[in-house]
Amino acid sequence: MALSSNSLDIVLFAALPYLVLFTFLLVSIQRYRAQTFSFSSLSSQLLENKRHFWALVPFHYGILVVFAGHLVAFLIPRSIVLWNSQPLRLYVLEVTGLVFGILTLVGLTEMIARRFTNSKVRKVTSRLDALLYLLLLTQVVSGIALAVYYPWGSSWFATNLTPYLWSLFRFQPDLTYITGLPILAKLHILNAFVVIGLFPFTRLVHILVVPNPYLWRKPQVVRWYRPAPRNLT
Amino acid sequence: MNVRSQIAMVFHLDKCIGCHTCSLACKNIWTDRKGTEYMWWNNVETKPGTGYPTKWEDQEKFKGGWEKKNGHVRLKSTGKGRIVTNIFHNPHMPSMDDYYEPWTYDYQNLFNAPEGPDQPTAKPISMVTGEYIDIESGPNWDDDLGGSPVYGENDPNFAGLTDEQRLQLFSIEQLVFFYFPRICNHCTNPACVAACPSGALYKRGEDGIVLLDQKRCRAWRSCVAACPYKKVFFNWFTGKSEKCILCYPRLETGQAPACFHSCVGRIRYLGVLLYDADRVEETANLPQEQLIDGQRDMILDPGDPHVIANAKKNGIPDSVIKAAEESPVYQFIKVWKLALPPHAEFRTLPMLFYVPPMAPVMASRQDTGALNSVSDNLFHDIDDARVPMKFLANLFGAGQEGKVAYALRKQKAVRWYRRAVTVGDVDLETAERMLREADCTVSEAMAIYEITSLCTFEQRFVIPPMYREQAIEALKDPHEQKQSAGFGFLSGPRRGL
Numbered sequence: 001m002a003l004s005s006n007s008l009d010i011v012l013f014a015a016l017p018y019l020v021l022f023t024f025l026l027v028s029i030q031r032y033r034a035q036t037f038s039f040s041s042l043s044s045q046l047l048e049n050k051r052h053f054w055a056l057v058p059f060h061y062g063i064l065v066v067f068a069g070h071l072v073a074f075l076i077p078r079s080i081v082l083w084n085s086q087p088l089r090l091y092v093l094e095v096t097g098l099v100f101g102i103l104t105l106v107g108l109t110e111m112i113a114r115r116f117t118n119s120k121v122r123k124v125t126s127r128l129d130a131l132l133y134l135l136l137l138t139q140v141v142s143g144i145a146l147a148v149y150y151p152w153g154s155s156w157f158a159t160n161l162t163p164y165l166w167s168l169f170r171f172q173p174d175l176t177y178i179t180g181l182p183i184l185a186k187l188h189i190l191n192a193f194v195v196i197g198l199f200p201f202t203r204l205v206h207i208l209v210v211p212n213p214y215l216w217r218k219p220q221v222v223r224w225y226r227p228a229p230r231n232l233t
Numbered sequence: 234m235n236v237r238s239q240i241a242m243v244f245h246l247d248k249c250i251g252c253h254t255c256s257l258a259c260k261n262i263w264t265d266r267k268g269t270e271y272m273w274w275n276n277v278e279t280k281p282g283t284g285y286p287t288k289w290e291d292q293e294k295f296k297g298g299w300e301k302k303n304g305h306v307r308l309k310s311t312g313k314g315r316i317v318t319n320i321f322h323n324p325h326m327p328s329m330d331d332y333y334e335p336w337t338y339d340y341q342n343l344f345n346a347p348e349g350p351d352q353p354t355a356k357p358i359s360m361v362t363g364e365y366i367d368i369e370s371g372p373n374w375d376d377d378l379g380g381s382p383v384y385g386e387n388d389p390n391f392a393g394l395t396d397e398q399r400l401q402l403f404s405i406e407q408l409v410f411f412y413f414p415r416i417c418n419h420c421t422n423p424a425c426v427a428a429c430p431s432g433a434l435y436k437r438g439e440d441g442i443v444l445l446d447q448k449r450c451r452a453w454r455s456c457v458a459a460c461p462y463k464k465v466f467f468n469w470f471t472g473k474s475e476k477c478i479l480c481y482p483r484l485e486t487g488q489a490p491a492c493f494h495s496c497v498g499r500i501r502y503l504g505v506l507l508y509d510a511d512r513v514e515e516t517a518n519l520p521q522e523q524l525i526d527g528q529r530d531m532i533l534d535p536g537d538p539h540v541i542a543n544a545k546k547n548g549i550p551d552s553v554i555k556a557a558e559e560s561p562v563y564q565f566i567k568v569w570k571l572a573l574p575p576h577a578e579f580r581t582l583p584m585l586f587y588v589p590p591m592a593p594v595m596a597s598r599q600d601t602g603a604l605n606s607v608s609d610n611l612f613h614d615i616d617d618a619r620v621p622m623k624f625l626a627n628l629f630g631a632g633q634e635g636k637v638a639y640a641l642r643k644q645k646a647v648r649w650y651r652r653a654v655t656v657g658d659v660d661l662e663t664a665e666r667m668l669r670e671a672d673c674t675v676s677e678a679m680a681i682y683e684i685t686s687l688c689t690f691e692q693r694f695v696i697p698p699m700y701r702e703q704a705i706e707a708l709k710d711p712h713e714q715k716q717s718a719g720f721g722f723l724s725g726p727r728r729g730l
Contacts (some may be wrong), residue, residue, distance in 0.1 A: 024702055031730060036445060036449075037448050037471075037473075037726060037727070038471035038727060038729055038730045039451060039470065040450065040451050040452045040471075040473060040729070041451055041453065042452060042472035042728065042729060043453075043454055043467070043472060044469070045323065045328070045454060046326070046327075046328055046329055046454075046467045047328070047329055047361070047469055048328065048456075049326065049327075049328030049330070052322055052324045053324070056321045057321050057322050059321075060321040064665050076560075083401065086516040099284040104512065119362045119364060119631060120329070120334075120359075120362055120469075121363050122362075123361055123363070123726070124470065125468065126704075126728075126729065128729075159662050175475075177384045177653050182657075201730055202603050202729075202730075203729055206451060206452075209431070209451050209651050211430035211451070211453065213429040213430075213432065214313065214316075214429070214431065214432060215313055215317075217432060219427035219429060220423070220426055220513075221426050221429075221432055221434065221435040221436065222421070222435060222437075222438045223435045223436075223437060223438060223440065224437075224438035224702070225437075225438070225439060225701070226438075226439065226548055227548075228438060229235070229237075229438075229547035229548055229550070
C-alpha cells in the first residue's frame with residue numbers, strides 16, 4: 001500500500017502541511033490586500049430562494065458544530081479524554097458529532113444538487129467551485145465513515161491527532177502518532193490539507209471576513225472626507 | 234444642535250407623465266452591466282399597482298424597515314440578533330422571481346433563419362442563463378394597469394379602504410391611476426446602513442448620499458432585506474449589492490443626476506436641506522401620526538442665524554448654506570408643506586419627498602367639470618376624490634388623510650388663483666377665499682406657481698459646490714500626487730478570484 005510507505009508519509013504528512021499552511025496564509029493576505037473586491041460569499045440566494053434554505057442552513061450549522069468539535073479536541077484534548085471516561089458521556093459526544101456530520105452531508109448534497117440542476121445557479125458555478133464541492137464531499141463522507149467504522153474518534157483524535165497537529169505547529173513533525181492510522185483517517189487528514197491549501201483561491205475566503213465589529217458598532221455609519229464635526233453617527 | 238447638510242429631492246407627481254425617460258437615462262449609465270440587468274435604480278410605477286419588486290410595500294411579506302417596539306425604534310427583521318442567525322439564508326430576501334428574469338432577443342435569427350414558409354421570429358433569451366425562456370414578467374409589467382384585478386387590486390396601499398372605495402377604483406370609466414417614480418430615498422435613518430454586517434453601506438457626511446462600498450460588501454444580503462423601499466439590489470454576477478448613487482460623480486461636477494436631468498415632465502427638484510442630526514433617532518421613534526411633522530421639525534431653517542452659526546461650527550461651507558437658502562425642496566417640504574415623504578411609517582426618514590398628484594383627484598365623479606362648484610364648499614372635489622383619500626394617505630401621509638388633503642387643497646387654490654389672474658373666468662374674490670382656506674398667501678401662491686410651472690433648470694436643481702477637491706487634498710498631498718500619478722491600471726469587477 002502506497003500510503004503506508006514511509007517516504008510518502010513524510011511528503012504527505014510532514015511536508016504538505018507546511019506547504020498548504022503557508023499557501024493559505026500568504027495567498028489570503030495577498031488576496032485581501034490586492035483583490036479586496038473578490039472577498040465575497042458569492043451568494044446565489046437571489047437566483048434561487050427556496051432550495052437555498054434546505055441546503056445552506058443544515059450545511060452551515062452542521063459544519064460549524066463539527067468544526068467546533070475538532071477545534072476543542074485540538075485545543076483541550078485532555079478535557080475531551082476526561083469527558084469520555086464515562087461511557088454515557090462518550091456516547092453523547094459521538095452521537096452529537098455523527099448527527100451534525102450527517103446534517104452537514106444532507107446540506108452539502110442539496111447544495112451540490114441545487115448548484116448543478118438549477119440552470120441559473122449553474123451559470124454562476126465555476127470549475128473551481130465544482131472541485132471544491134468534490135473535496136468537501138470527500139471530507140464530509142470520509143468523516144462520517146470514520147465515525148461509523150472507527151468509533152470513539154473523539155478519544156483517539158485527542159490522543160493521536162492532536163499531538164501530531166501540535167508537533168506540526170512546533171515545527172517538529174512527529175509522524176509516529178499517525179503512521180498506524182487506518183487509510184480512511186489518512187484520507188480525511190490529507191483531504192483537509194488540500195482544502196486548506198485551496199482555501200484562499202476559492203469562495204471559502206468568506207469565512208475570513210465573517211462580520212464581527214458589526215455586533216458592537218453604532219447602527220448608522222457616516223463617512224466624512226473633511227474631519228468629522230462631532231460624534232461620528 | 235448638530236447641523237448637517239443633505240441633498241434632498243422632491244418629485245411633483247402631478248407633472249409626471251410616466252414616460253420612463255428617467256429610468257432609461259439611469260439604466261444606460263449605470264446598470265447595463267452583467268449582473269445588473271434586472272436592476273432599476275430608478276423606476277416608474279403605476280399606482281394602484283403592485284410595483285417593483287412585486288408588492289415591495291408589503292412589509293408583512295418583506296419585513297423591511299424599522300418598527301417601534303417597547304418604545305424603541307428597531308429594525309423589523311434585520312437587527313443584529315436576527316442577522317447572526319439568518320446569515321446563511323435570509324428568509325425575507327426577495328428572489329429574482331420577485332423582480333423578473335432579464336432577457337434579450339435572438340435577433341440573429343431574423344437574419345440567419347433558413348428559408349421557410351413562416352416569418353422568422355426573435356425568441357427571447359435569458360440574460361442570466363443564455364437559454365431561451367418564456368417571459369413571465371418584466372419591469373413595468375403592470376404599467377398603466379391601474380384598474381386591473383391582477384395588478385391594481387393587489388396594491389398594498391388598499392389597506393383600510395372600505396369595499397365601496399375599492400369598487401370605486403375598479404369600475405369601468407371610473408378607474409384611475411397615476412405614476413410613482415422611485416429612486417433611493419437617501420434616508421436620514423437608513424435601514425440598509427444599519428443592517429449591513431460588514432459596514433459596507435454608509436452615509437456621506439457632507440451631503441448625505443447613501444453609498445455602498447463595493448470592496449467591503451461580502452454578500453450577506455441584509456441590506457436588500459432591510460430596505461423597505463427595495464432599492465438595494467444584489468448583483469448576481471459580482472456577488473455584491475448595488476444601489477442608486479444619486480449620480481454623485483455628476484453632482485460633484487455641478488450636474489444634476491441623470492434621471493433628474495432627463496425628466497421630460499420637469500417633475501424633479503433637488504437641493505440642500507440642513508437638518509439636526511441630534512434629532513434623527515428621536516424623530517424616527519415618534520408615534521406614527523407625528524412622523525411627518527417630526528421630520529419637518531428636524532429639517533432646519535437655513536435663514537435662521539442660530540442655525541447658520543451652528544452650521545458654520547460644523548464646518549458647512551458658506552456656499553452650501555447659501556444653496557440651502559435657495560433650495561426649492563426646502564420650500565416644498567417645510568414652508569409650503571406640499572411635499573410628503575413616501576411611507577413615513579417605515580421610519581427611515583426618507584429624503585425624497587412627493588407632491589401628491591391632483592390629476593386623478595380633480596377629475597371628479599361629477600360631469601360638471603373642475604370649474605363648477607356644487608356647494609359652498611370650494612374643495613368638494615377633493616373631499617369626494619375619485620381616488621379615495623385613504624389610498625393617497627397610505628402612500629404619502631403615513632395613513633393620515635389630513636396631510637395629503639392639505640397639500641391637495643393648496644394646489645387647487647393656487648390653480649384657481651392663477652386661473653382668476655390669467656384667464657379671468659374665475660372670480661378673484663372666490664380664488665382669494667380659496668387661498669385663505671387652503672392656508673396660502675398670494676405671494677406663496679405666486680412662488681408655488683412659478684416653481685411648478687415656469688421653473689428653469691437652475692431653479693429646479695440648486696446644486697451646492699461639493700468641495701471634493703478639498704476632500705482629496707485633505708487625504709493626499711497634491712504635490713506628492715503630482716509625481717506619483719500618471720499612467721496606471723483600472724481593473725473591472727470580477728466574480729471571485
